[in-house]
Structures are given as structure tokens and as C-alpha cells.
Amino acid sequence: MIPxxxxxxxxxSSPTIANGRIRRDQMAECGHYDHWRTDFALVRQLxxxxxxxxxxxxxxxxxxxxxxxxxxxxxxxxxxxxxxxxIADLCHFGLPDWLASFxxxxxxxxxxxxxxAFAQRYPWIRMFTPVNEIYVCARASAYFGWWNEQETGExxxxxxxxxxxxxxxLAMHAIVKLRPDxxxxxxxxxxxxxxxxxxxxxxxxDRNAYRFLSLDLTYGRKLDGELRRFAFDNGITAQEARFxxxxxxxxxxxxxxxxxxxxxxHLVEPDGSRGGAEELIGYPMIVREYHExxxxxxMxxxxxxxxxxxxxxxxxxxxxxTMVRSxxxxxxxxxxxxxxxxxxxxxxxxxxxxQRGTVNPRGLFDLDRKIRPxxxxxxxxISTWSGSLxxxxx
Numbered sequence: 001m002i003p004x005x006x007x008x009x010x011x012x013s014s015p016t017i018a019n020g021r022i023r024r025d026q027m028a029e030c031g032h033y034d035h036w037r038t039d040f041a042l043v044r045q046l047x048x049x050x051x052x053x054x055x056x057x058x059x060x061x062x063x064x065x066x067x068x069x070x071x072x073x074x075x076x077x078x079x080x081x082x083x084x085x086x087i088a089d090l091c092h093f094g095l096p097d098w099l100a101s102f103x104x105x106x107x108x109x110x111x112x113x114x115x116x117a118f119a120q121r122y123p124w125i126r127m128f129t130p131v132n133e134i135y136v137c138a139r140a141s142a143y144f145g146w147w148n149e150q151e152t153g154e155x156x157x158x159x160x161x162x163x164x165x166x167x168x169x170l171a172m173h174a175i176v177k178l179r180p181d182x183x184x185x186x187x188x189x190x191x192x193x194x195x196x197x198x199x200x201x202x203x204x205x206d207r208n209a210y211r212f213l214s215l216d217l218t219y220g221r222k223l224d225g226e227l228r229r230f231a232f233d234n235g236i237t238a239q240e241a242r243f244x245x246x247x248x249x250x251x252x253x254x255x256x257x258x259x260x261x262x263x264x265x266h267l268v269e270p271d272g273s274r275g276g277a278e279e280l281i282g283y284p285m286i287v288r289e290y291h292e293x294x295x296x297x298x299m300x301x302x303x304x305x306x307x308x309x310x311x312x313x314x315x316x317x318x319x320x321x322t323m324v325r326s327x328x329x330x331x332x333x334x335x336x337x338x339x340x341x342x343x344x345x346x347x348x349x350x351x352x353x354x355q356r357g358t359v360n361p362r363g364l365f366d367l368d369r370k371i372r373p374x375x376x377x378x379x380x381x382i383s384t385w386s387g388s389l390x391x392x393x394x
Contacts, residue, residue, distance in 0.1 A: 002127070002183060002255070002335055003335075003389070004334075004335055004336060004389035005049070005050040005299075005335065005336040006047070006048055006050065006336065006337055006338075006378075006381075006382045006386070007048060007051060007052060007087070007301075007336055007337070007338040008043060008046070008048055008051060008052070008338060008339050008340065008341060008342045008364060008378075009051060009052030009053065009087075009089075009301075009302070009338060009340045009341045010027065010032055010039060010051065010053050010341060010342055010343075011026045011027070011030060011340070011341040011342075011343070011345050012026060012027050012053070012054050012055065012056055012089060012092050013026045013092050013094065013352065014027075014056035014057070014058055014092065014094035015094045015137075015140070015141065015146075015147035015148050015352060016097075016148055017146065017147060017150075017352065017353060017354075017355070020097065020148075022355055023058065023094070024094075024147075024347070024355070025056055025058075025059075025094075026346065026352075027055070027056060029347075030343050030344065030345060030367060031343070032343075033071070035369060036074075036075055036078070037078060038369055039342055039369070040075075040078055040079060040082055040084060041082075042342060042364075042365055042369065042371075043082075043342065044082055044084065045379075046364065046375065046378060046382060047379060047382040047386070048382065049083065049084055050084070050085050050086075050087065050336070051079065051084050051085070051086050051087070052086075052087045052129070052187075052301065052338065052340065053075070053079065053086040053088065053089060054086075054089030054092060054129070055071060055072045055075065056092065056094060057090065057091050057092070057094060057095060057096060057114075058094055058095065058096040058097065059071065060072055061096050061114050062096070063096075063098055064110060064113070065113070065117075067114075067117060069121060072121075073121075076122055076125070080124060085126070085127065086125060086127070087127040087185050087301075088118070088125050088127065088128045088129070089129045090114070090118060090128065090129065090130050090131070090171065091111065091132065091164075091167070092132040092133075093133070093136075093137050093140070093141075093147065093148075094147075095107065095148065101141070102137065102141055102142060102148060102149060102159075102160040102163050102164055103142065103149050103156065103159055103160060103163070104163070105163065107163050107167055108163055108167040108170050109170065111130075111131075111167040111170065111171055112167070112170035112171050112173070112174045113174075114171075115130060115170075115174045115175055116174040116175075116177075116178065119174065119175045119178045119179055119182075120178060123178065125179075126179060126181060126182060126183055127182075127185055128171075128172075128175060128182060128183070128185070129184070129185050129186065129187050129257065129301075130168045130171035130172055130175070130184065130186075131164050131165075131167055131171070132187050133187055133188055133189050133259065134161060134165055134168065134215075134218070135161070135188055135189055135191075135211060135213070135214040135215075136188075137160070137164060138157050138158075138160035138161040138164060138214070139157060140351065142156040142157045142159065142160035143156065143157035146351060146352075146353045147352065147353075154230070154233075154234045155235055157234070158213070158230075158231060158234035158235050158236060159234075159235055161214050161217070162217065162236055162240060164214065165214055165217035165218050165244065166217075166240075166243070166244075168186070168218055169217075169218060169244065169247055169248065169249070172249045172253070173247065173249065176249060176253065182253060183253060183254075183255060184249070184253055184254050185255045185257045185299055185301060186215070186218060186255070186256055187257030187258075187301040187302065188214060188215055188256070188257060188258070188259065189259045189260075189264060190258045190259060190260050190264060190283075190286050190287050190290055191211050191264045191265070191266065191286070192208065192211075192264070192265050192280075192281060193207035193208050193265075193266045193268050193274070194267050194268065194277050194280060195267075195268055196267040196268060196269055197270060199270040200268045200269055200270045203268050203270060203272055204268040205226070206226055206230070207266070207268060207274075209226045209227040209230070210227060210230055212227060212293065213230075213231060215256070215290070215293075215294060216244075217244040218244070218248070219250055219254070219294050219296070220244050220245045220248025220250070221245075221293070221294070222241075222245055223236075250294075250296060254296045255296060255297050255298065255335055255336075256290060256291070256294055256296050256297070256298050256299070257298075257299050257301030257302075258283075258287045258298050258299065258300055258301060259301055259303070259340075260286065260287070260300070260302070260303055261302070261303060261304065261305075262276075262278050262279050262305065262316075263276055264286070265277040265278065265279065265280050265281065265286075282323060283300070283303075283320060283323045283324075284323045284326055284327055284330070284332075287327070287332070288327070288330060288332055291332050291333075297333040297334070297335050298332065298333065298334045298335065299334065299335045299336040300320070300324055300334060300336065300337045300338055301336070301338050301340070302338055302340040303316070303320050303338070303339060303340065304316075304339060304340055304362040304363075305317075305374075306349075306360055306361050306362045307361045307362065307372060307373065310373065311373070313361075313362065313373070313374035314373050314374045314377040316374075317339065317377055317381070318381075320337075321337060321381060324337050339364055339374070339378050341362075341364075342363060342365060343363040343364070343365050343366065343367055343369070344359050344360055344361055344362060344363040344365070344366050344367050345359075345363065346358065346359060347360070348360045348362075363375075364378055
């Protein structure tokens with residue numbers, strides 16, 4: 001597998017909104033295309049050697065068998081020169097216009113061809129996130145109606161999940177053929193739904209089952225109980241379920257990337273509506289459930305917090321790091337910790353649904369590339385703990 005690693009990431013979400021008329025390219029909005037050399041140098045200055053990184057798919061993948069590698073070649077060559085190991089993020093919430101949406105059944109097989117082309121072009125890259133946060137992408141695109149296809153409903157959600165998961169699995173197979181020692185860090189939002197009243201208990205239990213659909217498919221876990229009923233009622237066939245059961249790649253290749261924010265816990269009402277619960281039970285209790293379900297090592301692949309009021313982000317960093325360390329006591333293997341992202345972000349307070357231009361002060365650096373207090377705290381944390389990380393890994 002890999003030794004424990006500290007990491008950050010370059011935010012590279014690129015969904016469309018407004019029925020496809022507006023592309024939310026966070027690399028453009030946050031200035032990475034103009035400052036990419038500076039951004040990589042800042043990664044090194046923090047003492048980091050691992051970076052979640054991927055150029056938005058729509059810029060590279062021009063059509064079947066057609067690619068524009070110009071910027072990718074420059075960026076990945078610089079990462080290699082700086083000895084920063086990327087976790088290559090191939091699909092992060094957005095598709096090229098020519099593929100239309102995640103309802104497109106042609107997407108999975110075509111994406112496997114893209115993954116093959118990528119792995120051939122950059123044979124030195126070992127770690128990949130083929131499809132980032134399948135559950136979140138499907139929910140925002142095909143259940144809440146915010147991004148991409150902007151559909152709503154359980155059937156469109158399940159369709160998006162099964163297409164994204166199939167693309168993920170096929171891409172893993174394509175990459176392993178070229179790189180037999182490849183590691184797949186499947187970043188996914190780790191969530192929990194709390195019943196706000198006794199009448200909401202059944203609804204919360206259902207939501208807590210549905211959150212596992214993307215990972216059950218990816219890791220080939222046989223669908224059962226309420227999740228099986230939900231999936232089959234909304235379009236997954238027995239043949240499709242068997243595909244996932246028979247084609248999973250896990251042993252020796254997979255790390256479950258666990259993403260957790262204060263917004264990952266939800267209070268559920270009897271009518272299914274939900275509100276924020278903040279940090280009620282916290283990261284360790286939630287991810288222990290995921291680890292017990294899938295039995296693969298974990299990595300904390302995303303967290304952050306707006307530094308408002310000042311000091312909030314640094315406090316969140318310290319608390320999450322303490323929680324990561326606590327997991328060793330419970331025999332849960334965690335192989336890394338990530339503050340996401342390197343710089344502040346744009347409009348994530350409204351989950352990119354509207355183009356407001358609001359700067360979210362949650363990066364290690366601001367958009368002028370000046371270090372934030374949480375960046376200083378993270379650099380100190382890395383320096384302090386880098387020599388003792390073997391004590392965190394079982």
C-alpha cells in the first residue's frame with residue numbers, strides 16, 4: 001500500500017449550471033491556470049509531497065479518441081520535477097459538453113478509454129481517483145437538480161450513480177492493465193442522517209442505507225435490504241448488479257477516501273426534508289462504520305472550514321487531526337490526512353448553484369496566494385508529526 005501521507009488538493013470541480021449554459025470551472029475561478037507554478041511551489045513550502053490533482057475533464061477530452069494534453073503535460077511534468085506525487089483526479093463533477101450528462105449510458109465505456117489514454121500518457125503516476133464523490137455528484141446533478149443534467153427524483157439519481165460507478169470500475173480495470181501496482185483512492189462523502197423526531201426514524205434509516213449505494217457498487221458488495229429494494233425499484237437490473245459484484249477491484253489496490261465536513265451530518269424530518277446537524281457524532285464514529293462495511297484502509301481526503309470568525313479553521317484542523325489519531329486506538333487504518341484545498345474557493349457556500357463570485361475563506365492560502373493562519377497551523381502540524389507517523393498505521 002502506501003505510507004501515511006499528508007496532502008492537500010487543487011479544487012478542480014467543473015459542473016455546469018443554468019441548463020448547461022454556465023461552466024463552473026474552479027481552476028479558472030480560483031486562478032490556478034494563471035498561478036499553477038506558484039501553487040505547486042506552495043505545496044512544497046508546506047512540507048507536502050502528495051497532492052490531489054486533476055485537470056478538468058472538459059478541457060482535455062475533446063471527443064472519442066481526441067485529447068488536448070497541452071496544459072496537463074506542463075502541470076504533471078512540474079509535479080514530477082518537484083517530486084510531488086499526484087493522486088490523479090480524472091472526473092470531478094463535470095463532463096465535456098459532447099457527453100451531455102451522467103444520464104448518458106455511453107459515458108462509462110468511453111470514460112474507460114479516456115482513463116487508458118491518461119495512464120498511457122503519464123505512466124509514472126500510480127495513485128488515482130477515477131471518479132470523485134459519486135454519491136455527491138449524482139445527488140447534486142440528478143436528485144437536487146443543481147448541476148449538469150439538473151434532474152430530480154430517485155430514478156435519475158440511481159441512473160447517475162450506476163453510470164458513475166460503472167465508469168469508475170471500468171477505468172480502474174483499464175488503469176491496472178497498464179499499471180498493475182496502481183492505487184485507487186476512492187474519495188466519497190462520508191455522511192450520517194439523524195432523525196429529528198421519532199416519526200423521522202424510518203426516513204433517516206432509509207437515507208443511511210442509500211448513502212452507501214455508490215460504494216457498494218464500486219466495491220462489489222452485494223446489495224441487500226432496503227438499499228437493494230431502492231436500487232432495483234429505480235432501474236438497476238439484476239444483470240447490472242452482477243456486473244459490479246463480479247468486477248470489483250479491491251484487495252491491494254483500494255483506499256477509501258473519506259471526505260467529511262461539518263455539513264456531512266443531517267437532521268431529517270418525517271417528510272424527508274433535512275437540515276444541518278453540524279458535528280454531532282463526528283468523523284471517527286462515521287468512518288468506522290464505513291471501514292467495517294468495506295474492510296479497506298482509509299484516507300481522510302477532504303476537510304476544511306471557513307475561517308470566519310478568525311481562528312475557526314485552525315480549530316477545525318486541530319480537532320480533525322486529533323480524531324484521525326484516535327482511530328488508531330480503534331484499529332482503523334488511516335493512511336493520510338488532507339486539508340482541501342490549497343487555496344480559497346468560490347461559491348461553495350451555495351454549492352456552485354449560482355454564479356455569485358463569493359470567496360469562501362477555507363484554503364491554506366487566499367486567492368492572492370498569501371498563507372492563511374490555518375496554512376501556518378497545517379505546516380507546523382506536518383513538521384511536528386512527520387517523524388511519528390508509523391505510530392498511526394496498524
